[in-house]
Amino acid sequence: MLGVVRQKMLGQSLPKIRPVVSVLRSYSSAAKQMTVRDALNSALDEEMSADPKVFLMGEEVGEYQGAYKISKGLLEKYGPERVRDTPITEAGFAGIGVGAAYYGLKPVVEFMTFNFSMQAIDHIINSAAKSNYMSAGQMSVPIVFRGPNGAAAGVGAQHSQCYAAWYASCPGLKVLTPYSSEDARGLLKAAIRDPDPVVFLENELLYGESFPVSDEVLDSSFCLPIGKAKIERVGRDVTITAFSRMVGHALKAAEILEKDGIDAEVINLRSIRPLDRSTINASVRKTNRLITVEEGFPQHGVGAEICASVVEESFAYLDAPVERIAGADIPMPYAANLERIAVPQVEDIVRAAKRACYRSVPLAAAA
Amino acid sequence: MALSYLRSSSSRSVNLLKPLSSSLPLRRPISTDTTPITVETSVPFTSHQCDAPSCSVETNPKELLTFFRDMALMRRMEIAADSLYKAKLIRGFCHLYDGQEAVAVGMEAAITKKDCIITAYRDHCTFIGRGGTLLEVFAELMGRQAGCSKGKGGSMHFYKKDSNFYGGHGIVGAQVPLGCGLAFAQKYSKDETVTFALYGDGAANQGQLFEALNISALWDLPAILVCENNHYGMGTAEWRAAKSPAYYKRGDYVPGLKVDGMDALAVKQACKFAKEHALKNGPIILEMDTYRYHGHSMSDPGSTYRTRDEISGVRQERDPIERIRKLILSHDLATEKELKDIEKEVRKEVDDTITQAKESPMPEPSELFTNVYAKGLGVESFGADRKEVRATLP
Numbered sequence: 001m002l003g004v005v006r007q008k009m010l011g012q013s014l015p016k017i018r019p020v021v022s023v024l025r026s027y028s029s030a031a032k033q034m035t036v037r038d039a040l041n042s043a044l045d046e047e048m049s050a051d052p053k054v055f056l057m058g059e060e061v062g063e064y065q066g067a068y069k070i071s072k073g074l075l076e077k078y079g080p081e082r083v084r085d086t087p088i089t090e091a092g093f094a095g096i097g098v099g100a101a102y103y104g105l106k107p108v109v110e111f112m113t114f115n116f117s118m119q120a121i122d123h124i125i126n127s128a129a130k131s132n133y134m135s136a137g138q139m140s141v142p143i144v145f146r147g148p149n150g151a152a153a154g155v156g157a158q159h160s161q162c163y164a165a166w167y168a169s170c171p172g173l174k175v176l177t178p179y180s181s182e183d184a185r186g187l188l189k190a191a192i193r194d195p196d197p198v199v200f201l202e203n204e205l206l207y208g209e210s211f212p213v214s215d216e217v218l219d220s221s222f223c224l225p226i227g228k229a230k231i232e233r234v235g236r237d238v239t240i241t242a243f244s245r246m247v248g249h250a251l252k253a254a255e256i257l258e259k260d261g262i263d264a265e266v267i268n269l270r271s272i273r274p275l276d277r278s279t280i281n282a283s284v285r286k287t288n289r290l291i292t293v294e295e296g297f298p299q300h301g302v303g304a305e306i307c308a309s310v311v312e313e314s315f316a317y318l319d320a321p322v323e324r325i326a327g328a329d330i331p332m333p334y335a336a337n338l339e340r341i342a343v344p345q346v347e348d349i350v351r352a353a354k355r356a357c358y359r360s361v362p363l364a365a366a367a
Numbered sequence: 368m369a370l371s372y373l374r375s376s377s378s379r380s381v382n383l384l385k386p387l388s389s390s391l392p393l394r395r396p397i398s399t400d401t402t403p404i405t406v407e408t409s410v411p412f413t414s415h416q417c418d419a420p421s422c423s424v425e426t427n428p429k430e431l432l433t434f435f436r437d438m439a440l441m442r443r444m445e446i447a448a449d450s451l452y453k454a455k456l457i458r459g460f461c462h463l464y465d466g467q468e469a470v471a472v473g474m475e476a477a478i479t480k481k482d483c484i485i486t487a488y489r490d491h492c493t494f495i496g497r498g499g500t501l502l503e504v505f506a507e508l509m510g511r512q513a514g515c516s517k518g519k520g521g522s523m524h525f526y527k528k529d530s531n532f533y534g535g536h537g538i539v540g541a542q543v544p545l546g547c548g549l550a551f552a553q554k555y556s557k558d559e560t561v562t563f564a565l566y567g568d569g570a571a572n573q574g575q576l577f578e579a580l581n582i583s584a585l586w587d588l589p590a591i592l593v594c595e596n597n598h599y600g601m602g603t604a605e606w607r608a609a610k611s612p613a614y615y616k617r618g619d620y621v622p623g624l625k626v627d628g629m630d631a632l633a634v635k636q637a638c639k640f641a642k643e644h645a646l647k648n649g650p651i652i653l654e655m656d657t658y659r660y661h662g663h664s665m666s667d668p669g670s671t672y673r674t675r676d677e678i679s680g681v682r683q684e685r686d687p688i689e690r691i692r693k694l695i696l697s698h699d700l701a702t703e704k705e706l707k708d709i710e711k712e713v714r715k716e717v718d719d720t721i722t723q724a725k726e727s728p729m730p731e732p733s734e735l736f737t738n739v740y741a742k743g744l745g746v747e748s749f750g751a752d753r754k755e756v757r758a759t760l761p
Contacts, residue, residue, distance in 0.1 A: 055555070081555065087585070092544050092578025099548020102533050103483070105555060126538050127545055133738045135526040136517035139533070140741035171739050171748070195741035227744050274746035312753070 031212040039181035039213070040070045040202065043188040044108065046220040048078055051106060054192055055082040057097055058110030058147075067112050068148065068207055094120030094145070098127045101143040101197075108192060111147035114163045114201065128197040129172030144191045146200035149177075150244060150295045151343050153205065157331035162296030164243065167199040168273040168305075174198045174226055175273040177243040181211040183270055186224030194226060201272075203245045229276035231283070235265030238353050239283040241306055242293040243269040246344060250293055253349035262357055272302055280306060281313045288319040289356040293349055298326035323352040400428040404698060410627035410656075412637065415615050417622035417651070420640040424632040428700045430476060432709075434631045435691045438468040439710050441492040442688060443717045444501060445661070448491065448508060451721070452665045457508045460537075461522045462489040463661040466629075469687035470595055470655050471496040473634025474563060478642060480530040483553065485546040486565035488523035489595075489659075490535045493565070497532035499525065501720040502727075511727035518730045519738070531560075540566060540573030543592060547579040550590035550645075561589040561645045563638070569600020571614045580650060584621050587649035591641045592618075594654045595628065601663040602672045615654035622648075628655030629685040658685065736760060 034042075048054045055078075060067045062075040062085040075083040086093040090111065097107040111117045117124065124145060131139040150162040168175040174196055178184040184202070191198040216222060232247060233254050242250040247268045254264040265283050269276065284290050290310055292303030303324040310322060328342040405423050412419035445465040451457045464471070467489075474484070475496045486493050491504055499515055507514025508522055515525050525535040533549060536542040546564025553560050570576065571594050583590040594614040598605050605612040615623030622644070626637040637653050644651045658681045662669025670678070695701050736748050736758035743760030750756025 084586075087578070087581060089575075089578035089581065091575040092547075092582055095541060095544020095575060096548035096551055096579060096582060099485075099533075099545035099550075100552040100555070101548070102545065103549050103552030103556075105552045122538055122541060123544070127536070127541055131534075132741055134516060134520045134524040135528075135534070135738075136519050137738045137741070138516075138526045138528045142741075174740075225744075227746055274744060277747070 033210040034181040037207040039184035047192040057084040090119035094123040114149040148204040149201035160332035179247040227274035229279040233266040235263040238289040320356045408633040413625040415623040461665040464492040466660040469631040473631040476635040477638035483531040483562040485533040494525040505724035513727035540570040544579035550588040568596040583650040589645040623652035628657030
């Protein structure tokens with residue numbers, strides 16, 4: 001992939017997030033656009049076509065075409081044997097999925113949102129993640145658990161939690177967090193092909209976002225490596241790590257910071273477990289300052305792990321304390337104004353970056 | 368007991384010409400004798416939403432002798448494990464199966480190694496039934512390299528995938544949805560095989576069981592749910608945990624059969640019936656009325672919630688090994704001495720294997736980091752002090 005450059009798109013109505021466009025060999029604006037929804041759908045379609053052992057299971061994935069239309073058209077194409085509508089019984093169908101994976105099939109189990117995965121979490125952790133280890137290699141579990149994760153809009157406390165930190169703390173799991181359509185295609189294909197249990201955390205608010213995709217990305221053999229982060233924007237002054245929807249916020253923050261002469265490097269983590277510590281540390285060794293951004297709760301979060309990793313590996317390179325931007329340490333409120341301040345906003349990232357660069361007035365003492 | 372021999376004179380004369388290993392020149396060698404014998408089970412089957420199978424079970428001397436030997440081996444193995452645990456060579460959890468052997472051997476007699484079995488943590492004898500070796504059992508219990516999980520699983524995590532034994536699970540009830548998943552995969556792959564998912568009377572109340580049963584019935588999965596009802600969920604008697612301890616009826620629209628789980632032949636008959644049913648009609652529940660002599664685990668004496676009289680009563684009246692012994696003797700298939708010799712042989716085999724297992728080394732420290740993933744991606748993992756101990760996952 002060539003270096004990343006921002007392009008001003010003049011006079012065009014832009015999607016809600018302005019994606020960073022990669023430099024194409026020719027500057028033609030004929031780069032294909034693809035929504036994250038279509039990216040996921042096409043990835044599922046291609047992997048199901050390539051391997052008859054792959055099947056999809058979950059609530060409303062078949063006749064309803066998917067609660068968020070991610071599995072649109074798949075029932076019609078592959079039939080009810082391979083696209084299975086389940087009753088609303090997460091513990092039951094997640095366990096059935098893991099059992100099918102024990103036998104050698106490759107299930108893709110959809111949770112309507114990862115909030116409901118808590119009903120099945122024993123199967124994800126104890127039946128899936130640990131089996132290969134406990135059996136000394138006899139029982140590998142080639143399963144993918146996927147679905148929307150994190151906050152949506154106005155859905156309240158029980159439907160808004162981010163589970164990245166919870167699942168990523170467990171050895172034996174792989175945890176992926178796509179941002180763009182390229183991420184969605186490449187990482188889902190990698191997840192389905194991987195022989196280990198993968199937790200694939202999507203984001204409902206990203207489903208409708210369009211991103212440019214190259215011919216390479218559109219090819220059915222396209223696959224991204226698991227465990228490798230992507231540097232979305234190269235910079236010199238401060239490193240900002242983010243995943244999923246927050247990558248878009250971080251990129252916007254980087255544009256704002258540029259006007260103030262701060263050149264931010266934005267890392268799209270893509271993989272929370274394994275975490276790409278070497279890319280993160282290499283970046284911090286270059287910029288000497290780090291902001292971690294995540295949607296989830298701050299305590300014991302992804303940012304805490306990244307901070308610890310950087311302190312352990314690159315302490316001498318830090319010129320400022322590591323800053324964490326995360327969801328507010330409260331259950332998600334419903335009222336729109338409260339919800340807005342419960343989730344990281346672009347200005348939060350900008351403010352933290354300036355603090356790390358010693359460019360802001362010291363905060364008032366905490367209460 | 369009704370008894371019928373099918374005898375053909377030609378096979379008899381062939382036998383007389385064969386060299387006999389026994390010291391009695393007129394005795395037919397029973398280790399290979401497959402002349403059919405029909406035995407009546409002493410307790411009839413009780414059925415729910417289906418017709419019960421016949422109480423007349425087909426067997427033969429070879430099978431009966433195999434039952435005897437296998438159950439004697441399992442019994443001896445579990446008792447030896449008890450001693451090893453008390454000698455602190457086995458650590459952590461150890462859930463013993465003595466008393467319940469008839470379920471493991473009867474089931475194996477009705478199925479093939481292509482059918483799947485999955486159970487909970489009381490899995491030592493089920494593993495042996497699936498073809499696991501004594502060495503793999505004792506070495507795993509003692510956490511040694513020769514163990515079936517290379518010492519990394521322990522008592523509750525025995526697996527033998529090549530004979531479709533899927534464990535070995537510590538979370539009560541979890542194995543039932545997993546078993547229904549195996550059945551799903553068997554149907555998906557058109558293998559014409561079935562899965563037996565075993566669980567206890569304690570696990571029978573788990574919600575995920577009903578979730579899995581609902582899906583299995585909806586999708587016609589070849590899943591056989593086997594409740595090994597030993598009447599106690601740890602220290603809680605079934606009537607204190609279940610409003611309705613008629614576990615074979617719990618399936619509601621799913622048929623069920625209640626079986627004398629101390630009678631290996633009844634177990635065999637029920638499993639044969641269940642396999643045929645599951646392949647044609649989807650899930651079925653088998654409730655095995657059985658009993659464990661030991662407590663729930665090695666830390667439970669097993670006598671605070673049941674009387675010693677109850678335990679010795681079952682041993683007297685219903686012991687599965689004694690039942691087969693009586694059957695063999697009454698049909699004149701072997702002498703008492705021959706059977707006692709088998710028991711001595713089995714005891715020696717267990718003792719010798721323990722000696723061998725004790726010589727197996729503990730796993731290498733590097734094994735800490737193996738098998739975390741099937742595909743490690745060259746990722747790093749860490750020990751307790753990550754600056755001291757790191758490894759790349761293979």
